[in-house]
Amino acid sequence: MTPNWDDMRIFLAVAREESLSSAGRILKIDPATVGRRIARLEATLDSTLFTKSQQGYVLTPAGQRLLEHGLHAEEAMRAAAGAVTGPTKTLSGQIRIGAPDGSANYLLPQVCAKISDANPDLDIQILALPRVINLSRREADMAVTVSAPTAGQLLVKKISxxxxxxxxxxxxxxxxxxxxxxxxxxxxxxxxxxxxxxxxxxxxxxxxxxxxxxxxxxxxxxxxxxxxxxxxxxxxxxxxxxxxxxxxxxxxxxxxxxxRSFYLVRHQGDQRNERLNRFADALTRGIRDEVLRLEAGPDA
CATH class of the missing domain: 3.40.190.10 (Periplasmic binding protein-like II)
Incomplete structure (x- = not known):
């Protein structure tokens, strides 16, 4: 049998969060329901997708293979939604940016505040972590990095x-x-x-x-x-x-x-997503301008 998209959406949330409760919180459903849906998906595919460990729910080899296809399906769903709704004057929905804490603390707050002012229906989340953000698992929609990654199917653009x-x-x-x-x-x-x-x-x-x-x-x-x-x-x-x-x-x-340099890194599959492209352009301009302003000092 072929899994339905709703079950795949739950599977992707658990794969990213490694927790039924965290996935349920994001999806706004209770953890027990998340667990039942994962069990149903495993039964449908006749495969064990997760193993429980001290770190949480960890993908099995079968789960890893499904994750790759699930991410492609998710990208296709987003692209389809964008094609139907077409371009709009302002952005809406949720966008999450991963970043090291230097830029997350001193650049992104004011840059994202300006983007939010121009797009009142947009929810912007800043994920500040002292490590590389895992875009392949959709920890974020895009990431600010201090070096340009050379592996993976990614879009990389130098910011400043x-x-x-x-x-x-x-x-x-x-x-x-x-x-x-x-x-x-x-x-x-x-x-x-x-x-x-x-x-x-x-x-x-x-x-x-x-x-x-x-x-x-x-x-x-x-x-x-x-x-x-x-x-x-x-x-x-x-x-x-x-x-x-x-x-x-x-x-x-x-x-x-x-x-040093900042780079904006995105999923390659998002390159035709008009909403994320517009946000990425605004974020790039905002960070570049903010670096120039702050480096010039208070008297500039």
């Missing part, structure tokens, strides 16, 4: 370059030995990412400048900046975060100036 510098508070610099060169950093407390939790080589800033010890570490940019603002040490910071932390001062600007 951005700068990073070393920073500290005036108070910290007055209380400690002067920092005139990179070599002087060895006498100071460095703040940065947890080394074995750096999920993208582009985030390994301190290694790039020869620092081999991180005394205070976090997988969150916001936590790192909070620690620096308390006057506890020195870190590498995005220039676009500095207007939010006026107490921080750039140091070693003639020796340390890193350039």
């Amino acid at each position: 370059d951005y700068k990073l510098h070393m920073v500290a508070t005036e108070e910290y610099l007055k209380r400690h030995d002067p920092i005139r060169s990179i070599a002087d950093l060895k006498g100071h407390r460095l703040i940065g990412y947890i080394p074995d939790m750096i999920f993208d080589r582009e985030l390994d800033y301190l290694n790039d400048i020869g620092v081999d010890r991180v005394a205070l570490a976090s997988n969150s940019v916001s936590v790192q900046l909070r620690q620096v603002c308390l006057g506890t040490g020195v870190c590498v910071a995005h220039d676009f975060t500095l207007p939010f932390h006026p107490g921080l001062r750039k140091i070693l600007t003639d020796q340390v100036c890193l350039t």
Whole structure:
């Protein structure tokens, strides 16, 4: 027998959330019903699609194979809906963006607020995670990344370059030995990412400048900046975060100036989705403009 779309929709939700209760919350149905529908789908296909583990519901090999076809079906349903409704003046529905927490905290809130103002019927969700967003499992409709993925069927578009510098508070610099060169950093407390939790080589800033010890570490940019603002040490910071932390001062600007890039990554199957294309264009323009504005500083 062929599974119906409603059962496939429930299957996709459980595959993404790895939980009956989380899937039910998203679908607005109770977890017991979700479980019964999954059992019905498994009976229809005569295959076990999930195994229960301590981490939740994990796809079996058969489930993995079904997931690929389910995602294609979902993309086809979205495209069909867009073809029927046609272009509209404003966007509606729900769109989820995945992003590392630097951009999620300091760029996306104001960018998404402006898009929301122009599209009052649109629900925008920002998924801030210190790891690569899994688009293949539809964790998000699109993702902002710090490197361009080379594997998978994805649409990748460069958004903007951005700068990073070393920073500290005036108070910290007055209380400690002067920092005139990179070599002087060895006498100071460095703040940065947890080394074995750096999920993208582009985030390994301190290694790039020869620092081999991180005394205070976090997988969150916001936590790192909070620690620096308390006057506890020195870190590498995005220039676009500095207007939010006026107490921080750039140091070693003639020796340390890193350039990184943001990319917008999407499902290849969405390239004809007019709604997502319009949102992606607005998001790209918004991030690019916001990086330029914040890097220019308060006097620009």
